Amino acid sequence: MAETLLIICPACDGANRAPSDKPVVKARCGTCHRPLFEGLPLALTAQKFERHVQRSSLPLLVDFWAAWCGPCKMMEPVFVQAARKLEPRMRLAKVNTEQEQALAARFGIMSIPTMILFKNGAEAARQSGAVDLQRLLAWVEQNI
Numbered sequence: 001m002a003e004t005l006l007i008i009c010p011a012c013d014g015a016n017r018a019p020s021d022k023p024v025v026k027a028r029c030g031t032c033h034r035p036l037f038e039g040l041p042l043a044l045t046a047q048k049f050e051r052h053v054q055r056s057s058l059p060l061l062v063d064f065w066a067a068w069c070g071p072c073k074m075m076e077p078v079f080v081q082a083a084r085k086l087e088p089r090m091r092l093a094k095v096n097t098e099q100e101q102a103l104a105a106r107f108g109i110m111s112i113p114t115m116i117l118f119k120n121g122a123e124a125a126r127q128s129g130a131v132d133l134q135r136l137l138a139w140v141e142q143n144i
């Protein structure tokens with residue numbers, strides 16, 4: 001019997017169950033009927049962050065960034081490309097450290113961009129600084 005995945009909807013934050021042996025790339029939310037995966041990073045607030053980290057079966061890669069940060073701006077298109085390549089195996093998300101200062105402090109974000117990979121509700125790996133797509137994908141594969 002296949003394991004059941006719990007996937008949190010990026011639109012309404014509803015919890016969706018899906019068999020792990022079935023493709024979920026075209027799955028839709030049972031509550032709002034929007035796609036569960038759009039190949040784009042999800043913007044997370046502190047409240048949404050908790051739901052996606054603690055409830056989802058999927059690994060979550062979070063980019064902690066700020067609008068004024070030059071390297072963060074360079075990292076943005078790379079992170080979008082990574083979302084297209086890595087979904088639906090994992091969810092990619094962004095946390096604006098200026099808007100979510102308590103969340104950034106909680107994870108000791110000292111430089112940005114900083115990417116943290118969460119698995120099973122806990123931090124599994126961390127990478128600071130802007131990287132190209134190949135390096136980001138290699139780092140994810142090494143730590144997933």
